[in-house]
Amino acid sequence: MADVDFIQPRYEILELWRAVARQSYRNGRWQWAENTLRNSISDAEQLLCIVFPATNRPQLSLEVPNSIPDDVLDSLHNLGDSVQIPRAIIAATEEYLDRHTREDGTPGFGAGGYYVVSSESTESVSDDQLDLDSVVSYATSINLCLAILGFLLQYRERGARGDWVSRVDNVLPRVRDRLTAALTGLLRSFTMNVFSLDSEDGRFLIPMLNQEGRPDPAVISEFNQRMQVVRGRLREARLGVARAEDLDNPNLLFEIGWTWSIADDAPPFHLEDEDQSIGEIAGSQRKGYALSKPYLYFTLVALEAIELLSAERVRVLGLLDARQERLASALFIRRDLTQIYWSNLARFGTARWPLEDLPWRTLDGVESDYLTLLVCAVLLQDLARREANEDDLRRLQPLLSELANRGRITRRSLNNDQAVEIHYPGLRISLDGAEVLGPPLDWRLTDFSPLLLRRIAQAAGLTTNQRRRDDLLSLGINVWNHLARRAFIDGEHKGLWDDPSRVFDRIGVSAIRPSWTLNFRVVEALVSIWSSQANRATRNQDLGDMAIAMISEAEYKVNQELAYTVALQTPLQATLQELREAVGRAKGLSDGQPATAMAMCIPILQELDRISLGRNDAQRAE
Numbered sequence: 001m002a003d004v005d006f007i008q009p010r011y012e013i014l015e016l017w018r019a020v021a022r023q024s025y026r027n028g029r030w031q032w033a034e035n036t037l038r039n040s041i042s043d044a045e046q047l048l049c050i051v052f053p054a055t056n057r058p059q060l061s062l063e064v065p066n067s068i069p070d071d072v073l074d075s076l077h078n079l080g081d082s083v084q085i086p087r088a089i090i091a092a093t094e095e096y097l098d099r100h101t102r103e104d105g106t107p108g109f110g111a112g113g114y115y116v117v118s119s120e121s122t123e124s125v126s127d128d129q130l131d132l133d134s135v136v137s138y139a140t141s142i143n144l145c146l147a148i149l150g151f152l153l154q155y156r157e158r159g160a161r162g163d164w165v166s167r168v169d170n171v172l173p174r175v176r177d178r179l180t181a182a183l184t185g186l187l188r189s190f191t192m193n194v195f196s197l198d199s200e201d202g203r204f205l206i207p208m209l210n211q212e213g214r215p216d217p218a219v220i221s222e223f224n225q226r227m228q229v230v231r232g233r234l235r236e237a238r239l240g241v242a243r244a245e246d247l248d249n250p251n252l253l254f255e256i257g258w259t260w261s262i263a264d265d266a267p268p269f270h271l272e273d274e275d276q277s278i279g280e281i282a283g284s285q286r287k288g289y290a291l292s293k294p295y296l297y298f299t300l301v302a303l304e305a306i307e308l309l310s311a312e313r314v315r316v317l318g319l320l321d322a323r324q325e326r327l328a329s330a331l332f333i334r335r336d337l338t339q340i341y342w343s344n345l346a347r348f349g350t351a352r353w354p355l356e357d358l359p360w361r362t363l364d365g366v367e368s369d370y371l372t373l374l375v376c377a378v379l380l381q382d383l384a385r386r387e388a389n390e391d392d393l394r395r396l397q398p399l400l401s402e403l404a405n406r407g408r409i410t411r412r413s414l415n416n417d418q419a420v421e422i423h424y425p426g427l428r429i430s431l432d433g434a435e436v437l438g439p440p441l442d443w444r445l446t447d448f449s450p451l452l453l454r455r456i457a458q459a460a461g462l463t464t465n466q467r468r469r470d471d472l473l474s475l476g477i478n479v480w481n482h483l484a485r486r487a488f489i490d491g492e493h494k495g496l497w498d499d500p501s502r503v504f505d506r507i508g509v510s511a512i513r514p515s516w517t518l519n520f521r522v523v524e525a526l527v528s529i530w531s532s533q534a535n536r537a538t539r540n541q542d543l544g545d546m547a548i549a550m551i552s553e554a555e556y557k558v559n560q561e562l563a564y565t566v567a568l569q570t571p572l573q574a575t576l577q578e579l580r581e582a583v584g585r586a587k588g589l590s591d592g593q594p595a596t597a598m599a600m601c602i603p604i605l606q607e608l609d610r611i612s613l614g615r616n617d618a619q620r621a622e
Contacts, residue, residue: 003481003484004477004480004481004484005477006477007476007477007480007526007529007533009526009527009529009530009533010057010059010060010530012526013053013057013060013523013526013527013530014060014071014072014074014075015075015495016049016495016496016519016522016523016526017049017050017053017072017075017076018075018076018078018495019493019494019495019496020046020049020050020496020519021050021075021076021077021078021079022078022492022494022495023492023493023496023514024046025078025079025088026078029091030088030091030092030095032046032095032099033046033513033516038099038112039110039111039112039113039114039130039137040099040100040108040109040110040111040112040137040140040141041111041112041114041134041136041137041140041517042113042114042516042517043096043099043100043516044096044137044140044141044143044144045140045516045517045519045520046516046519046520047089047092047093047096047144047148048140048143048144048147048520048523049516049519049520049523050062050076050089051089051144051147051148051151052143052147052520052523052524052527053523053526053527054147054151055147055150055151055313056147056313056527057527057530060072061154062076062085062086062089062151063086063151063154063155063158063159064154064155064158064159065082065083065085065086065159066082068082068085073085086151086155086159087164089151090152090155090164090167090168090171093148093171093175094167094171096144097171097174097175097178100178101174106181107141107177107178107181107182108131109133109134109137109138109141109181109182109185110130110131110132110133110134110137111130111132111133111134111136111137112130114134114136114443114444115129115130115132115431115434115441115442115443116428116441116442116443116444117439117440117441117442118430118439118440118441118442119428119442120440121439121440123438123439124439125438125439125441126437126438126439128437128438129434129437129438129439129441132261132289132434132437133185133261133262133286134260134261135185135186135189135258135259135260135261135298135301135302136298136301137182138182138183138185138186138189138302138305139182139186139301139302139304139305140305141178141179141181141182142179142182142183142186142305142306142308142309143305143308145175145176145178145179145182146179146308146309146311146314146319148171148175149172149175149176149179149317149319150313150314150317150319152168152171152172152175153172153317153319154317155168156168156169176321176324179320179324180323180324180327183324183327183328183331184269184285184327185262186258186302186305186306186331187269187327187330187331187334188262188263188266188268188269188285188288189258189259189260189261189262189263189266189288189290189298189302190256190257190258190263190302190334191256191257191258191259191263191265191266191292191293191294192234192254192255192256192292192294193254193255193256193292193293193294193363194247194252194253194254195252195253195254195363196251196252196253197216197220197251197252197253200363201253201363201364202253204361204362204363204364204365205253205255205363206219206220208354208357208361209223209345209348209349209354210349211348211349211351211352211353211354211357212349212350212351212352220250220251220253222348222349223253223348224250226344226348227254227341227344229337229340230256230337230340230341231247231254233333233337234247234256234337255293255294255341255345255363256294256334256337256338256341257294257295257296257298257299257302257338257341257342258294258295258298258299258301258302258338259290259291259292259293259294259295259298259433260290260295260298260431260433260443261288261289261290261431261433261434262286262287262288262289262290263288263290263291263292264288264289264290264291264292264433265288265292266288266292268285269285289433289434289436289437290431290432290433290434291432291433293432295429296360296362296371296374296375296378297374297429297443297445299338299342299374299378300374300377300378303335303338303339303378303381304381306328306331306332306334306335307335307381309328309331309332310328310332338378339378339381339382339385340382342375342378342379342382343378343379343382343383345375346375346376346378346379347379347392353395355372355375355376355379355399356395356399358372358399358402358403358406359371359372360372360374360375366429368422368427369403369406369407369419369422369448370422370427370445370448371427372399372403373403373448373451373452373455376396376399376400376403376455377451377454377455379392379396380396380455380458380459380462383462384458384462388462388463388464390463390464390465393459393462393463393465393468394465394468396459397459397468397471397472400452400455400456400459400472400475401475403452404452404475404478404479406419407419407422407423407448407449407452408420408423408504409449409452409478409479409482410475410478410479410482413504413506415506416506417506420500420504420506420507422448423446423448423449423500423504423507424446424500424501424504424507424509425444425446426444426445426446426448427444427445427448428442428443428444428445429442429443429445430442431443446498446500446515446517446518447517447518447521449479449482449483449486450483450518450521450522450524450525451521451525452479453476453479453480453483453525453528453529454521454524454525454528456472456473456475456476456479457472457473457476457525457528457529457531457532458528458532459472460472460473460476460532461528461531461532461535473532473533476529480525480529482503483497483522483525485502485503486498486499486500486502486503487499488511488514489502493513493514496514496519497514497515497518497519497522498511498514498515498518498519499511543594543595543598544590544591544594546594546598547586547590547594547595547597547598547601548590550586550597550598550601550602550605551583551586551587551590551597551601553601553605554579554583554586554601554604554605554608555583555587557605557608557612558576558579558580558583558604558608559580561576561608561611561612561615562576562580572611575607575611576611579604579607579608582600582604583601583604585600586600586601586604
């Protein structure tokens with residue numbers, strides 16, 4: 001695939017849709033991933049490759065058959081015509097729900113093949129471990145359920161006919177039940193790790209924060225000051241988190257976020273003023289096994305899912321019922337406090353940020369550029385919610401660029417380059433607690449490139465500096481070109497991801513099937529780029545002042561000509577009225593689109609000058 005100098009998100013999404021439809025729909029049925037270890041994550045991601053952009057970009061909407069654009073119909077022609085496409089998605093949703101509902105009728109969130117045995121073990125993943133709930137499954141299900149709920153409600157109102165109305169009515173409560181269960185699981189996976197200054201965790205955290213060589217008591221004092229809001233709200237709300245009372249002790253440090261599954265000390269979740277557990281609606285509240293400590297990766301995944309709950313589309317379409325609204329409110333508190341915590345941790349001190357001391361190190365001693373990218377992502381989320389500080393974005397820009405270099409995305413890889421391992425086999429993180437049910441388990445992270453692209457797009461959308469925006473978008477183009485070269489180029493998987501051996505010779509092993517995680521991450525990145533391209537960097541004050549001055553002059557001159565012209569229905573009077581209306585349109589654009597307003601003023605002023613010259617010539621002739 002040839003490199004591009006401009007990313008066209010609509011075109012790239014439609015090309016990906018074409019490949020997804022070809023891979024996923026044959027003989028009138030949805031074809032699920034060929035994996036004997038069935039899991040609820042990749043199946044959801046496979047569906048989301050289509051429904052996520054379709055429900056996030058109105059230009060790609062699929063709910064109303066008569067309104068589907070021609071290029072969309074062409075890309076999804078494998079699913080059928082405009083009437084058959086939404087029906088195929090509904091049928092696939094029904095199958096998904098059937099595949100991931102347990103025998104007792106409760107939603108299943110097992111991660112299956114995503115759990116890999118630790119390299120130190122020779123055993124196989126046990127059946128109980130395969131069925132363990134995962135935060136990634138909760139988050140992906142929230143994404144899918146919100147997309148499908150909006151899709152179903154719109155389709156029922158504007159597109160469903162005959163038996164399809166009743167099929168939609170049957171699917172809706174099943175999707176809502178899964179959403180409620182996912183929200184509950186995410187709440188029970190939130191955790192807090194409290195530790196003393198002289199503990200192993202404390203001995204890792206203090207030096208990481210202390211970038212200026214200050215005395216430890218000064219660092220601890222600043223930590224307590226910065227985390228005062230987090231401590232206070234956690235203590236007040238309790239939030240069902242074990243050891244929340246320990247926050248009263250200023251000599252203890254802490255971290256908050258999400259573990260990889262339900263925390264081993266998580267109690268059944270109850271809503272306020274309800275006697276029974278929410279499990280009656282959400283499905284059985286299962287026992288937790290995950291070690292009660294935050295993981296950066298699962299924290300980011302959870303935060304992204306919670307962010308979707310506050311989207312305007314969710315509010316406008318009324319996608320959440322009253323109980324889900326209350327669950328979402330509890331999650332919003334966790335999101336806010338987690339973002340504040342990690343944002344303060346990343347920018348701790350007054351000199352170099354801990355985040356700028358690459359790579360980021362976790363409290364258990366693991367260090368990786370992937371972890372740095374995760375912290376960047378959480379920081380960007382916090383900046384997006386609290387209005388980005390341009391100085392923070394100025395410091396983030398070189399960090400994102402350096403990560404692209406260190407990840408050998410924008411720099412050539414070397415012989416035996418260990419940096420390539422971030423792409424394949426990826427970063428392994430141990431799932432502490434899973435060994436209770438079998439061998440030690442790991443989770444493998446291989447989505448560094450699309451995750452980086454998405455964060456670059458997000459930063460470009462937040463900055464108010466046009467040059468910084470352009471530089472970030474240029475960096476994004478380089479990352480996209482790297483990603484595009486990793487797609488399959490022939491065979492049944494053509495146009496899908498991911499075969500990193502096409503870019504890195506060192507890998508040596510070609511992928512044999514697509515990864516729906518990588519494909520969905522690419523979709524998310526393209527949607528983010530689309531949003532960034534649709535946003536302007538800022539209103540240029542100098543340009544705005546110039547536009548106002550030009551409009552003022554045009555308005556003055558048109559009023560002067562109207563004062564000299566007889567108030568009769570003459571061609572000149574009609575022309576002046578049109579010019580006056582044009583000045584009004586330019587005035588309306590002067591704040592948001594000053595350059596456009598200036599461009600409109602130029603022909604207005606030229607025409608007024610021509611009229612003025614004509615009038616002066618006529619006066620001299622008299």
